[in-house]
Amino acid sequence: MDIYGSYRPVIEGIMNKLAALIESSGHRESGEKLYEHLIYRIKDDESMREKLKAGGFAENEYNALREMTDAIGLRVVCLFIDDVYECVELIRALPGCSVINEKDYIQNAKPNGYRSYHMILDVTSEAPDVEGNVPGHFFAEVQLRTIAMDTWAALEHEMRYKKDISNQKMIEQELRRCANDLAACDVSMQTLRKIIRAQ
């Protein structure tokens, strides 16, 4: 049985609505897009069950939608660091959403080099939630990052899920160095854009 039970169409609807809201407001007055691409997904059944199990929770729709916050996930990938922060502001201002937690891993990179901006939203919906509240409250997680950070995260993810890597320590160290190189490029590109636009 589906871990989200009868709530799957509800959370799919919320996810699509969030994406549409971001798509409709994700540009400057000049028409320039604030982000390069937006992807979104409902955490698949198997991953959600694994995560619940790892957290010591029973596998049911209540826990999937209350104890976990990433059943609905969106990722906003931007060209420049400043655009990431503009998108953060945009998401804060989305109607029917309130930010209940956010972490700036761009300002405070994780020790392995991971950089991104994370937000957990409480989204209000006309449909009742798992506690029977009307309007209902549902969680959604948003990750925002630059293309460079996205490329890095993709590779790090691949390494993490690969079993038995022979020289893991060395690869981790080099990944950390790449994260620092990419961050340097992001910052330099940002600076150059400012210089170009000031002219």
Add this chain to the structure above:
Amino acid sequence: MKILFAEDEADLQDVVKTYLEYQGHHVTAVDNGAEAVDMTKTDAYDAIVMDIMMPVMDGISAMKKIRESGNTIPAIFLTAKSQVEDRIEGLDAGADDYLTKPFSMEELNARLRALHRRMRDYKVRTLTYGNLELDTEQSELKAVNTISLALKEVKLLGYMIAHAGQDVTAGELLDEVWPGEDAGDDMVEMYISFLRGKLESVQANVTIMGDRERPFRLMETI
């Protein structure tokens, strides 16, 4: 200090070795240039003291071989007073200093200390200021976060750290970071902007003041 001493005159070798050891150094004495070259291949020394005129291999040839192998350890030559050419050739071969025979042991020891001091300065790898750590070998800047720097940025920031709290002009920075290159004040300003972005990115409590009109200055913000 760990000193390699090459001298073929047995009496002189003995006297100098005894004196330097009495001064707290560890001395390995060899009788000619070839032995000196061999020793540098297997052991790390803080300094070499070498006579020029030696059998088997003279000091200048030995010096050249040592430098060709990439070894940069400080070296002092001992030369006869009359041999100006020897001194020039010795310095050109890679020696850092020389003493003419007869020499004062105290002076030899003082020169060794001076060379050692300078080598230590050269080897400073991590520069620090405020909460900043600049790893000049890895080209890495660290405060709360870590970020990579371009080589020019390392040189620029290294110079700013060495002159922290002081006014530094764009001209000075051009001479230091872009010597002999086709670069102007615009280039300095752009690299200062790059550095400012990176200082902010690692959450440094350090900032670069100054602009087109006023000299630059590295300062702590707290």
